[in-house]
Amino acid sequence: MTTSAGQATDPFWAATMRRWNAVCWVLFAAMAVGLAAMDRPGGSKYWALGLLGFLVLCYAVVDRFPENPVLRPHTYLLVLVAVLGVFAYLRSSFGSLFMVTLPHFWMFSRTPRASVLFLGIATGSTLTGSWLRLGNSPKFFGETLVPVVIVVAVGVLIGLWVHSVVAQSHERARLIVELEQTQAELSEAHQRQGAADERERMARDIHDTLAQGFASIIVLAEAARAGLDSEPAYGAQQLRSVQQSRSIQQLRSIESTARENLAEARELVGSAQQQGQVAAGSVAQTLRRTLDRFAEDTGLTVDADLADIECDQPTRIALLRCTQESLANVRKHARASTVGVVLARQPYGVELEVTDDGAGFVVGESAGFGLDGMRKRLAELGGELTVTSSVGDGTRVLATISTDGADAPAHAAGPAEGGATV
Structure with missing residues (x-):
């Protein structure tokens, strides 16, 4: 109707x-x-x-x-x-x-x-x-005019009131529909944002684990092949033996890195809710194993001062990933001879510093995914990333994760002279 x-x-x-x-x-x-x-x-x-x-x-x-x-x-x-x-x-x-x-x-x-x-x-x-x-009889005025006027007046008042109530009901229904639509749109936006965040997290984990492992495998494989292809002079049996031993060690490193990558891939695919679990043990022990492997693969000198501190699992993962990414950058870009790593407990939280004496770079011109991934990973835990470098002066990477809501001191973020900070 x-x-x-x-x-x-x-x-x-x-x-x-x-x-x-x-x-x-x-x-x-x-x-x-x-x-x-x-x-x-x-x-x-x-x-x-x-x-x-x-x-x-x-x-x-x-x-x-x-x-x-x-x-x-x-x-x-x-x-x-x-x-x-x-x-x-x-x-x-x-x-x-x-x-x-x-x-x-x-x-x-x-x-x-x-x-x-x-x-x-x-x-x-x-x-x-x-x-x-x-x-014009009295009956018309008494029995018709007055009752009809009264009935019509009451009918108009009731009709206007009912119409107002119905209009308010329609307005409420419209608002409810709009609210439901807004809630559905927000829910869809949250789902899209959640999917985007999960993709970004997976990308960071793949970059910090699998990609770095494959890069290490490539470098080791190239070094091993170069060692096997080079033929020492006749009679240089001792030099041949040294080269073979080095190649064997590099092949072992390749195998170990490949196994670690396989384990990381299984965790990423089959246990996404664990978000890349780190092996049991203190964070210092975990970083020590990573540094030993890095020194063995690259032959660089690694000076490490790792405090035996206790922290939760997300913090351990973040510190490990920052260390892995920093070492990967040293391997690929720095052309350094010495790397220093310091892990310390500060009044405001945990501090990880990675330095090298390599070629350095202009921080403002860096567009790599690794630094941005480290910064976002630390930001999720309330931490900060400070990168200080200049061409020819090496690089300093400082990761700070505050505890108990404390703020990092101002000096932790200050760049060295002639450097730049992100």
């Missing part, structure tokens, strides 16, 4: 309309029975029954076909206005029909203004029909 403010699409309003239609049909039937059984016989009785039947037919058409081009809701209201006027002219019992059909002016009008307008026209039509029947 066509109603105001798009109420036809509201399930609550549709259910209300179905209940009211049932009540309306009962009232129409009761009026028909009353006219047929209890009114005195005469021509006006049959005219009244005919008008009531015609009105019921129009109501049925509007109820069944609300968008009918011939009898639209406003057309039905005009028919209702005419029927009320004729009914008031024919019979004194027009008030019952007026009361039954009073809600129709609110149901079939699209706006409150239209409802009041049609109701005013119906009131005028009814009073005109009654006046034509009674004239």
